[in-house]
Amino acid sequence: MKLLEERIKKDGEVLSSDVLHVDSFLNHQIDVALISELAREWYEHFKDAHVTKILTIEASGIGLACIAAQYFKVPVVYAKKSRSSSMSRDVYSTRVVSYTHGQSYEVRVSKKYISKDDKILLIDDFLAHGSALKVLINLTEMAGAKVVGAGIAIEKAYQMGGKNIRDMGYDVYSLARIKAMSTDGGVVFED
Amino acid sequence: MKLLEERIKKDGEVLSSDVLHVDSFLNHQIDVALISELAREWYEHFKDAHVTKILTIEASGIGLACIAAQYFKVPVVYAKKSRSSSMSRDVYSTRVVSYTHGQSYEVRVSKKYISKDDKILLIDDFLAHGSALKVLINLTEMAGAKVVGAGIAIEKAYQMGGKNIRDMGYDVYSLARIKAMSTDGGVVFED
Numbered sequence: 001m002k003l004l005e006e007r008i009k010k011d012g013e014v015l016s017s018d019v020l021h022v023d024s025f026l027n028h029q030i031d032v033a034l035i036s037e038l039a040r041e042w043y044e045h046f047k048d049a050h051v052t053k054i055l056t057i058e059a060s061g062i063g064l065a066c067i068a069a070q071y072f073k074v075p076v077v078y079a080k081k082s083r084s085s086s087m088s089r090d091v092y093s094t095r096v097v098s099y100t101h102g103q104s105y106e107v108r109v110s111k112k113y114i115s116k117d118d119k120i121l122l123i124d125d126f127l128a129h130g131s132a133l134k135v136l137i138n139l140t141e142m143a144g145a146k147v148v149g150a151g152i153a154i155e156k157a158y159q160m161g162g163k164n165i166r167d168m169g170y171d172v173y174s175l176a177r178i179k180a181m182s183t184d185g186g187v188v189f190e191d
Numbered sequence: 192m193k194l195l196e197e198r199i200k201k202d203g204e205v206l207s208s209d210v211l212h213v214d215s216f217l218n219h220q221i222d223v224a225l226i227s228e229l230a231r232e233w234y235e236h237f238k239d240a241h242v243t244k245i246l247t248i249e250a251s252g253i254g255l256a257c258i259a260a261q262y263f264k265v266p267v268v269y270a271k272k273s274r275s276s277s278m279s280r281d282v283y284s285t286r287v288v289s290y291t292h293g294q295s296y297e298v299r300v301s302k303k304y305i306s307k308d309d310k311i312l313l314i315d316d317f318l319a320h321g322s323a324l325k326v327l328i329n330l331t332e333m334a335g336a337k338v339v340g341a342g343i344a345i346e347k348a349y350q351m352g353g354k355n356i357r358d359m360g361y362d363v364y365s366l367a368r369i370k371a372m373s374t375d376g377g378v379v380f381e382d
Binding site for chain 2: 023024025028029030031032033035036058059062063065066067069070073074075076077078080109110112113
């Protein structure tokens with residue numbers, strides 16, 4: 001998606017060959033007009049998928065998910081992160097290791113908010129190794145619900161998360177796919 | 192606001208005289224159509240305040256803030272929570288103790304995203320003791336910016352946070368103000 005690629009080129013900060021900061025418009029400050037355009041693009045792609053609910057993970061996916069939900073006219077559920085393990089039988093939970101932060105944490109969603117009849121669209125800001133997205137897929141499938149696909153803003157396509165998840169048969173729709181980046185060369189997108 | 196009060200009566204769960212769960216529509220699952228009505232109400236109240244930016248705190252304020260930002264046509268900034276202290280000179284930061292979780296954590300916002308010319312509207316889901324809101328006021332004023340007010344969904348008006356912050360001269364506009372609650376009597380709102 002040209003609009004997002006151009007914004008990344010203009011306002012993204014490449015701190016290393018693997019670290020891209022987009023906190024001026026996506027995940028600290030949020031340009032809501034921009035993310036409404038991202039949401040519209042996801043809607044065009046998934047509008048016939050009979051989405052009943054959008055699932056994301058706190059915190060940076062929540063804004064994107066809420067704006068997207070306005071197009072799909074469905075509720076948002078956001079999975080919660082916790083350092084401690086839950087003993088509750090009322091939640092689906094799974095552990096995840098964050099490559100970014102090097103810590104493991106538990107991700108939970110209340111059993112009340114995903115049912116086996118749901119068709120779930122996953123939304124997140126970044127896809128790299130795919131750990132967050134795999135967690136959301138797991139939580140959805142623990143509930144017996146169907147993942148209809150994933151709408152991602154920025155995919156680091158040089159990492160394997162997106163490929164792995166597409167190979168599992170999921171429709172992952174990323175709006176900007178980074179082929180490579182460097183502090184001197186900037187960001188190069190896939191065609 | 193009748194719509195929100197009725198929704199709290201219908202779907203809120205009073206777990207004790209001080210614990211109200213609204214995670215079926217506000218802060219785990221989000222009814223985006225509902226929060227759009229809340230946002231419209233904040234807009235009607237603050238539309239002449241020349242808001243330049245909305246500031247909230249992760250995670251549960253983000254959805255509300257993004258939907259509200261569509262009315263005000265301004266960006267959202269969300270303050271981030273961290274257990275560790277930041278040594279960065281690029282952020283405004285302050286420590287806060289959570290009454291809910293009994294832990295202290297640091298809240299930060301990048302200096303890049305609040306400037307002295309900003310007129311900041313604060314948005315959050317709950318106001319009780321007022322610690323989160325006071326943090327957002329502090330961060331705004333560290334930047335030399337002006338707090339034009341706070342839009343709150345649910346205020347526990349029997350606690351002192353709202354009174355204290357209004358006494359400091361801030362315009363706190365809460366859409367549902369709880370006078371008392373109990374597991375048998377449910378929720379009683381202020382007139």
